[in-house]
Amino acid sequence: MHLNLWDGLILLLVAASAALALRHIGRHKDAGGCGGDCASCACACNRRQKR
Amino acid sequence: MTLKDLKPGQSACIDLVGGEGALRQHFLDMGVIPGAEVTVVKLAPMGDPMELRIHGYELTLRLEDAGRIQVTPGKAKAPASVSPRKEKALAHPGLGEEGKFHPKGSGNPLPEGTKLSFALVGNQNSGKTTLFNQLTGANQHVGNFPGVTVDRKSGAIRNFTNTEITDLPGIYSMSPYSSEELVSRDFVLKEKPKALINIVDSTNIERNLYLTMQLLEMGIPMVVALNMMDEMTGNGGSVDINAMESLLGVPVVPISAAKNQGIGELIKHAMHIAKYQEAPLSQDFCGSDDNGGAVHRCLHAVSHLIEDHAEQSGLPLRFAASKIVEGDPLILAQLGLDQNEKDALEHIVLQMEKERGLDRSAAMADMRFSFINRVCEQCVIKPRESREHIRSEKLDAFLTGKWTAIPAFIAIMALVFFLTFNVIGAFLQDQLAAGIEWLSGTAEAAMESGSVNPVIRGLVLNGIFEGVGSVLSFLPIIVTMFLFLSLLEDSGYIARVAFFMDKLLRRIGLSGRSIVPLLIGFGCTVPAVMSTRTLPSQRDRKMTILLTPFMSCTAKLPIYGFFANAFFPQISWLVTTGLYLLGILVGILAALAFKKTLFQGEAVPFVMELPNYRLPSPRSVVQLLWEKAKDFLQRAFTVILIATLVVWFLKNFDFRLNLVADEHDSILAAIAGLLVPLFRPLGADWDWRVITSLVSGFLAKESVVSTLNLLYESQGGVTAVFSALSAAGILVFSLLYTPCVAAVASVKRELGMKWALCMVLCQCGIAWAAALLVKLIGMVFGG
Numbered sequence: 001m002h003l004n005l006w007d008g009l010i011l012l013l014v015a016a017s018a019a020l021a022l023r024h025i026g027r028h029k030d031a032g033g034c035g036g037d038c039a040s041c042a043c044a045c046n047r048r049q050k051r
Numbered sequence: 052m053t054l055k056d057l058k059p060g061q062s063a064c065i066d067l068v069g070g071e072g073a074l075r076q077h078f079l080d081m082g083v084i085p086g087a088e089v090t091v092v093k094l095a096p097m098g099d100p101m102e103l104r105i106h107g108y109e110l111t112l113r114l115e116d117a118g119r120i121q122v123t124p125g126k127a128k129a130p131a132s133v134s135p136r137k138e139k140a141l142a143h144p145g146l147g148e149e150g151k152f153h154p155k156g157s158g159n160p161l162p163e164g165t166k167l168s169f170a171l172v173g174n175q176n177s178g179k180t181t182l183f184n185q186l187t188g189a190n191q192h193v194g195n196f197p198g199v200t201v202d203r204k205s206g207a208i209r210n211f212t213n214t215e216i217t218d219l220p221g222i223y224s225m226s227p228y229s230s231e232e233l234v235s236r237d238f239v240l241k242e243k244p245k246a247l248i249n250i251v252d253s254t255n256i257e258r259n260l261y262l263t264m265q266l267l268e269m270g271i272p273m274v275v276a277l278n279m280m281d282e283m284t285g286n287g288g289s290v291d292i293n294a295m296e297s298l299l300g301v302p303v304v305p306i307s308a309a310k311n312q313g314i315g316e317l318i319k320h321a322m323h324i325a326k327y328q329e330a331p332l333s334q335d336f337c338g339s340d341d342n343g344g345a346v347h348r349c350l351h352a353v354s355h356l357i358e359d360h361a362e363q364s365g366l367p368l369r370f371a372a373s374k375i376v377e378g379d380p381l382i383l384a385q386l387g388l389d390q391n392e393k394d395a396l397e398h399i400v401l402q403m404e405k406e407r408g409l410d411r412s413a414a415m416a417d418m419r420f421s422f423i424n425r426v427c428e429q430c431v432i433k434p435r436e437s438r439e440h441i442r443s444e445k446l447d448a449f450l451t452g453k454w455t456a457i458p459a460f461i462a463i464m465a466l467v468f469f470l471t472f473n474v475i476g477a478f479l480q481d482q483l484a485a486g487i488e489w490l491s492g493t494a495e496a497a498m499e500s501g502s503v504n505p506v507i508r509g510l511v512l513n514g515i516f517e518g519v520g521s522v523l524s525f526l527p528i529i530v531t532m533f534l535f536l537s538l539l540e541d542s543g544y545i546a547r548v549a550f551f552m553d554k555l556l557r558r559i560g561l562s563g564r565s566i567v568p569l570l571i572g573f574g575c576t577v578p579a580v581m582s583t584r585t586l587p588s589q590r591d592r593k594m595t596i597l598l599t600p601f602m603s604c605t606a607k608l609p610i611y612g613f614f615a616n617a618f619f620p621q622i623s624w625l626v627t628t629g630l631y632l633l634g635i636l637v638g639i640l641a642a643l644a645f646k647k648t649l650f651q652g653e654a655v656p657f658v659m660e661l662p663n664y665r666l667p668s669p670r671s672v673v674q675l676l677w678e679k680a681k682d683f684l685q686r687a688f689t690v691i692l693i694a695t696l697v698v699w700f701l702k703n704f705d706f707r708l709n710l711v712a713d714e715h716d717s718i719l720a721a722i723a724g725l726l727v728p729l730f731r732p733l734g735a736d737w738d739w740r741v742i743t744s745l746v747s748g749f750l751a752k753e754s755v756v757s758t759l760n761l762l763y764e765s766q767g768g769v770t771a772v773f774s775a776l777s778a779a780g781i782l783v784f785s786l787l788y789t790p791c792v793a794a795v796a797s798v799k800r801e802l803g804m805k806w807a808l809c810m811v812l813c814q815c816g817i818a819w820a821a822a823l824l825v826k827l828i829g830m831v832f833g834g
Contacts, residue, residue, distance in 0.1 A: 006501040010511060018696055021689040 052124065054089065054103075054117040062090040062126055068413060069119035073226070074656055076377070078120070079416035080224035081658065082106040082258050085409060086417065088126060093447075096456040097554040100563075100657050106257045107433075109661040111550050113557075116656055159328040161245065167214045167325040170239055172266060173250035174259050175221030176662050178278045182250055182308040183218040186318065208318060217244070223258075225265040225370070226379065239269060240366070246272040246325035248317070253283040253290060253305070256431055260423045261416075267299065267331045268370040272324040274302045276317050281307040288434025295430040300332030309668070334369045336422040342407060346418045349376060349403035353396060360386040376400055377415050439663040443543070446664055450544065456551045463544075464570070467535040471528060471574075471605075479527030487520040506710060510699055513761070518695030522751045523687050526680060528605055532574035533679045534672065540567075541667030546659065553657045559639055560646030562586075562657050565595040569638075572602030576794035578679070580801055588655040594645050596801055597810055600790040601638030603631050606752035610785045613756045617770050618778040630786050637787060637817065686793055694750035694792070698758075702743075714762065719743055733784075733822050736777040748785065750792055755785060776829040780822040788818035 003011075057063055065087050068078055082105055083089070092102040092109060100113040161167075171186075173179045187206035208214045219235040226232065239247065249266050251259040256277075266273055277290060296303045302320040306313030323329070337347040354372040361371040364385050374382040375396060388396070400411050407414045427433075449455050470476070491512060498508050539545050545567050553563030564586050572579035579599040586592040611630055615623035701719040703710060711717045723739040723746065730737040740762040748755040763769050773781075789795065789811040799807035 003504055003507075004502060006498070007504045007507050010498075010503065010507055014510065014515070014696070017688075018693060021692050024685070024689045025693070 052122060054091075054120040054122050055101075055114045057091045057122065057124070059091050059093045061124060062088060063122035063124045064088055064126070065120060065122050067121040069121065070116070074116070074658075075119075076226045076412055077223070077656075077658060078112075078116075079412050080226055080261060081110060082261065082420065083110075083120065084416045084420055085413055087420070089122065093451070094453075095451070095551040095554065096453050097551065099554045100550065102451075102550065102661060106255075108255045108258060110658065111661060112658050113553070113656060116658070161326055161328060164213070165245075167211075167246070167322065168242070168244040169208075169214065169216040169246050169248055169321060169325065170235075170242075170244040171216055171218045171248050171250060172235060172239070172262070173221060173278075174223055174252060174255075174262060176660065177221065177250050177252040177255075177259060178308045179218055179221060179250050182248075182276065182278065182306070182314075183216065185308055185311055185314050186216055208321075211318070211322065214322075216248070217242075222262065224262055225269075225374075226377065239266075239271065244271065245328070246274070246321055248274055248276055248321055250276045250278050250308075252279055253277045253288075254279050254286075254434065254437065256290075257420070257423050257427055260426065261419055263299065264336060264419050264422065265370070265373070267301065267336075268334055268367060268373055270330050270334065270367040270369065272327075272329050273331055274304060274317065274320045274324055275299065276308075276313075277303060277305045278308050280305040281310055281312065282437060282439065283434050286434035286437040287432075289432045291430040295426065298333075298426050298430065300334075337418050338422075341418065341421055345403045345406035346376075346414050349399055352399050356392060356395060356399075357386055357388065360388055360392075363387075373415060376403070377412050437663070439665065443663040447547070451547050451551055456547075460548060460551070463539070467532075467539075468573070471531045471535065476528035476531035479531065480524055483527055484520075484524040487516070487524060491516040491520065506703070509703070510696075514695050514699035515692065517757060518698070518751075518754060519687055519692055522691050522753055523684075525606065525753060526683055526687075529575055529683055530676055530680050532605065533578070534676055536571055536574065537672050537675045538667055541665070541671060543662045543664045546661055549657075549659065550661065557657075559642035560650060561594060561598075561642065562591055562655050564657070564659070565591060565598075568595050568599055569602055572599035572604065574605055576600050576602075576604050576790045577797045580794065580797040583801065586655075590650050590652065591655055593802060593806070594642065594650045596798055597645065597806075598638050598642055600794065600810070600814060601634050601641060601787070603634040603786055604752070604790070604794075606791065607785060609753055609756050610748075611782065614778045614782050618773070618775045626782070630782060633783070634786055637821070641817075690792060691751055694747075698747055698750070715739075730819075732826075733780055733819070734777050734826055736773050737780075741781065745784070745788065748791070749789060752785075752791055776826065779829065780825045783825050784818045784822040786818075787814060787821055789814045 052063075054063070054065075065083060065085050067085060068075060068083055070078070087105060090104040092104050094101050095111075098114075100111050101117055103110045103112065171179050171183055183204065183206070186208050188209050204218045205215055208216055217238065219238055220232075222232040222235045224232070225236050225239075238244075247266055247269075249263050251263060253259075263275060275295075277292075280290070283290070290303075290305065292303050292305060302324065304313055304317045304320055306317055308314070337350050338344070339347045341347060350372055353375050354368055357371060357375060358368060361368045364371075364387065366382065366385060371382055371386060375386070378400075383393075403414060404410055407417075409417060450459050452459075494516065495508070495512055498511065548566050548570075549563035551563075552566045556563055556565055565583075568579045568582045568586075571582050576599050579602070580596050583592045583595045583599075586595060608627075611627045612623075615626040619626045698719070701722070702714060702717050704718060705711050705716050706718055706721070714720060720739050720743075723742040726742050727737070727739055730742060740759070743762060744755045744758040747758045759769055763772055766772055769778075790798075795807050795811055798810055
């Protein structure tokens, strides 16, 4: 499979998006099941925000 | 004669409150005490429960519970102990003189730099969360439905970083009737906040002050925030704040949390009493001349007897004494009394019951309400019937009327669904879908001009745009659905639905309150599961959570539409409606099975306050919609994005990571193929492609149709392969099998992994059995 510069860029973008999504899921263990109810959420982002 | 025998419009005086345990205590705490006047407003359309007016507010309770309350028809006698209203002017603390009524030096100032912690305590629906938002600048959701706050929430008071205020669930007394009341009581007793802010609904002051009196007994510095004063004064009422302060012995601040009035003064007072630890000046509300003074003597005797134990166990003495007299087993155990002391206490209480002519709980409630009557008589000019109440009565005549309630409910729900799916939501969905399509087309053109590799092009277009895009297009429908549901809740209508649906739901083991999550379940299971937090018992909560997935969510509509139009074009609407009804029917059967097995017993008693109708605040509605949209977008770009990438990869590669020409050789076909034998009994058409589609439906229901289309493209589409019977089987299976991953995640969050897993397996089993039944019925009728 031959890849050009654009292919590389798109793959990089997709990989970065996936990494960010995984990082988010890792932090919000309920995967958004909190429905935006941040105050009762104990995820890392929220704790940082509270500080 | 009992309360149950009264006709609508009839008034009576309560003679005796029967029953036992926590429920009876709850009745007493709600003001259902001997001597109180009660008027039956109406019966629910199905004859049960009933709506009562007592102490100036509306309360609903079931006929079964009303049958335990003995009454004498007619008006109640005016209490004899009320002294005439004083006109004497009392000094009010001036600016900078907060706490003037405390003798100088009586406080116990905290060291500099100590974090000031506050607890916000008050009755349900008294505006605690609105006040919390004003104090902290937070954006917590508020609703016009008792019990919106189910978790405690904390934040710092604006501009005072070294403070922490906790919004506790609404409670009616410090007796632990529901788990929320226990949470609130434990917080105050164990976490020991530096001060309490007691929010009192001034339009319903009598019942609200009942909790205030119990909080005063705890001896913690406290300020009373008289909320909704704008409504009170707007209807001709007023409160003599100075007199009330002197009677209660704590600062009283009139506020309007919704209009942000009086909040600054409230903060000043709260900070002062917390910093200087100024405890309430008075805790002794039992008059020595009150009905012969039996309760007074009893309470003081008990106080002396348990003084050392209260100190050792860290309980406020007056509070512990009151709870001992009421017979609170938790406090009794905490005190660790000797058997001799227990016997002595029992004798003291028995003597009090004999002298007072009331049992222990009723005597205590009566003592408190006698004091409250005195306070109200001296400080409160009651407002005339409020505009809000008159408006509510007019609306209720139709919306909860005997013949109009159910048709009005069906019409309102039909209108909500029609506007969501056919008008507003659908229009916005089309616009968004067009936008996504344009974006996809632009991306395709750009990639073509950039000679992007076809595999990567497939990843972006067929993977990300198809997967995330198809889910994203449902955002307007979901936001529109929430707009209507939030309007219904904030206006106070949902509380009425719970009132008139209670009888129906009790037959399947639930209480009227469960109707809210079940209705939301028709929109989306995730918020439905979350909304079960308003239910007062764990049993009802678990049962409702397990039933919500049977209410067919909006994401399944594309599956119904696709199959019904393709295989049953003449009766497509009948098939779709039938599927919705089948979901409800299976839900009812599951509820009955739960009632007989896992969740035996009765649903919690339906004792609920009916709030006045209010116009929803635009800020609150917009805030809620933004939260929901943000949450949905987050899910689309995280869980669904990852899932899409994984499915795309598994579908296009084999185990040696070579690109496959035929999808039968893909990793996905191999993995899904393992499950094929399980589905073989359902029919020959249930091959790996159907299973893959259903598995992709676990990630997002919307993707079932697109996956099926994609996988059957080479064979001329689904219609060329499936029989009508197979289509019917897949429809029923899709209706009943496991909800999507987001819903399962929310169930896991509420109930834990074990229940979430159990729900997934059970629903798959039910769906499998139902699909098999469809096949067998079809075979019998020669399909």
